[in-house]
Amino acid sequence: MKKFIRLCIVLATAFILFPSCAKKxxxxxxxxxxxxxxxxxxxxxxxxxxxxxxxxxxxxxxxxxxxxxxxxxxxxxxxxxxxxxxxxxxxxxxxxxxxxxxxxxxxxxxxxxxxxxxxxxxxxxxxxxxxxxxxxxxxxxxxLTNWCVYLNKKIFREAGFDPEKDAPKTWEDVMSISQKLALRDGDILKRRGFDFRYGYYLETLVPLAEQLGGQLISDDGKEAIVGKDAWIAVLSYLRQWGPKGLNLGSPTYKNAHSLFNADNNDVTMCLSGLYQEARIRNQNPNFYDSGDWMIIPYPKFQNAVKDVAACxxxxxxxxxxxxxxxxxxxxxxxxxxxxxxxxxxxxxxxxxxxxxxxxxxxxxxxxxxxxxxxxxxxRAHIVYYGAASASIQSALKTALQNVMLGDASPEAVYEQLKKTVQDLIDEQK
CATH class of the missing domain: 3.40.190.10 (Periplasmic binding protein-like II)
Structure with missing residues (x-):
């Protein structure tokens, strides 16, 4: 009987001190x-x-x-x-x-x-x-990810450039160099000198406007798409970049960063993060070990009033x-x-x-x-985030597609973009 009582005391103590032992x-x-x-x-x-x-x-x-x-x-x-x-x-x-x-x-x-x-x-x-x-x-x-420019040194050299001396520092450089690097079959680009990271406009389009003095949202949070001249200049650059202009790239093509690793002479420069290095190493170790690639800073416009890198x-x-x-x-x-x-x-x-x-x-x-x-x-800041950030990203996508692929003027696209984003932030008040 005493043994039974002692056993009950031990079990009760275990239940109190270690409830997980008593309950599955x-x-x-x-x-x-x-x-x-x-x-x-x-x-x-x-x-x-x-x-x-x-x-x-x-x-x-x-x-x-x-x-x-x-x-x-x-x-x-x-x-x-x-x-x-x-x-x-x-x-x-x-x-x-x-x-x-x-x-x-x-x-x-x-x-x-x-x-x-x-x-x-x-x-x-x-x-x-x-x-x-x-x-x-x-x-x-x-x-945490920020994007810089990956550059294929071999293609650069074959086109007559010195990758160490001639690597682009400005967006004007990117455009002029890309014109010399581009290879086409009719209107189809077979090799792009550079192309943008389409789909991520808060990360890449907003800094372009900021470099020229524009803002996505004013400091007090009341005004959207601030700086008309800056935004129209960026939209004009993109129109000139796309198939309606010099035909150097387009959101209709496969993302440049997803082609870069193969080293197939179809992309010379692209935007990507540090993680891209591991993808090159795993997908194409010969290219990785060759030393025929390098990474350079995010460019800025020649007349930039602010030094801003990709968000x-x-x-x-x-x-x-x-x-x-x-x-x-x-x-x-x-x-x-x-x-x-x-x-x-x-x-x-x-x-x-x-x-x-x-x-x-x-x-x-x-x-x-x-x-x-x-x-x-x-040189960068965190990407814009807020209750309407996903919708603003979508508005920027529409603006870029309209100016690069459609017939709307940069001025008209700016006005529509400003109205759309203004309505979005007004809804949050």
Missing amino acids: QENVVIEFWTHEDANRQKLEDRYISEFTAAHPNITVNVTRQSSSKLIELLQTAFAAGKGPTMFNTIINEEYPYIAAGRVAPVNYKAAGYKNAEAVVAAYADNMLDPVTVNGQVYGLPLE YYGHYYMVNADATKAEQEASWQLISYMLSHGEEYLSEVNIVQPTLALLNSKTFKDMPYSEVFANDLN
Whole structure:
């Protein structure tokens, strides 16, 4: 009888001190949506496998789509109240979810931090500003990206240029050099000297206007598309660039950065991030090892009044506010585990998680041309983000297509763009 009483006391004590021993852990399923990157996928599949092995009650289902397709799927899913448990995409597409209360703040304990201040202190200045609202942090960055210009030195030399001396510094240089580099079959471009990163207009079109004194939104937030002369000058440049002008490039062609790695004499220069290095190394190691490529800073106009590089942006991990507490906690634990491998992400995939530890590491400083990206980052600012940022991106896309592919004048396109974006920001007041 005494033995039975002692056993009951032991079991009761274990139940009080270690409730998890008395209750089976809840099974949790995480639906994780992310953008495609074959190199990153190899790492993340391993991290997820390691994480679920240590947490057998957690199942992780991964859905990968192209960046543009993922944006569409997220919009559709959240509109239907069926968003994924956790996801990442570019901040100007994500911020509206914060503004609408669709994502949960970081579970600091599950993510390995004491509080919001501890999270912010771990990152470089301003890196968490886009996901911090009223002192709460709503996302952690998978990567911070800014774009510089990749240049094929071999094509440059064959066209009679010295890549070290003749690499373009201004947009006027880019246009004049591209005219000499272009190869055509009738009206079809067989080789482009350079082409823009179509689809990402907040990142690349806005800085062009800023270089000439324009703004997307005024400092007081009341006026859209500020600086008529600046915007018309940019739209005129793009019209001259496209098939209605010198026929140097177009949004109808395959993205230049997706062709650059093959070294097939079809693209000489393109815009991309540090991650492109890893893609060259994995897709075309002979080209990577040849030294026939280099990276140069983001150009500016000859008469620029402001030195502005391409806007930088982040892909931030976020968690669905409609997920259960257990799902949210498990998601932040998984996110924390994956982000604890920052140097491996950098060395294997060349993506930068903007922690102070990584940016000050030898791994980052030894990366080819990392100094070019770091210097351009100092010339840049975060991409515009707000409740209407996705709609503004769409308005910029329409403007560019109208001026490059349609018959509308730069002046008419400017007026329509200004009205559209003005209406969008007025709706937020």
